[in-house]
Amino acid sequence: MSRELIDQQEIETALTTLNQQSAGEWTFRDNRLHRKFAFGNFIQAMGFMMSAALAAEKMDHHPEWSNVYKTVEVALTTHSSGGVTQLDVSLARQMESLAQPHNA
Numbered sequence: 246m247s248r249e250l251i252d253q254q255e256i257e258t259a260l261t262t263l264n265q266q267s268a269g270e271w272t273f274r275d276n277r278l279h280r281k282f283a284f285g286n287f288i289q290a291m292g293f294m295m296s297a298a299l300a301a302e303k304m305d306h307h308p309e310w311s312n313v314y315k316t317v318e319v320a321l322t323t324h325s326s327g328g329v330t331q332l333d334v335s336l337a338r339q340m341e342s343l344a345q346p347h348n349a
Contacts, residue, residue: 247331248323259334266341276328277309277320278337282344284315293317296343306332308340 251259256273263271263278272279284290290312301307309320319340321333 248326250323250326250328250330251334256329259337263334263337263341266338267344271337273329275320277322278329278333279321280319280337280340282317282319282340284317284344286315290315290317293340293344297340300339300343301336304332304336304339306336308336 256278260271260273260278263280267280270280282290282293284293294310294312294317297308306323309322311318319337321337322328323330323332
C-alpha cells in the first residue's frame, strides 16, 4: 500500500465510497480522515478496537483513536508522509468492515 500523499480529489472520492459503506460518517479535517463509531455497549466498542488493532498492526499503520464507553473516535493520517495516503483509506475500509459484526 502506498505511503504517497493522495490529492484532494482522491480524498473526496475515498470519502464518497466510505460514506456509502457507512451511512455518511467519514469526514476530512485537520489533514486526517475522521470517523466516530457508536456501538451498543463498551464490550462491542472494545471488540472493534481489538480487531482494528490487529488489522492496523498487520499494515504497520496505527490510528489515532480514543474510546469513551461505547464510542470510538478515529483519525487516520500517515505521519511519515504528512497527510492522507492510500494506507489511510485502506485502514478506513477495513475498520468499516470490522465494525459491522460488533454492531450486530
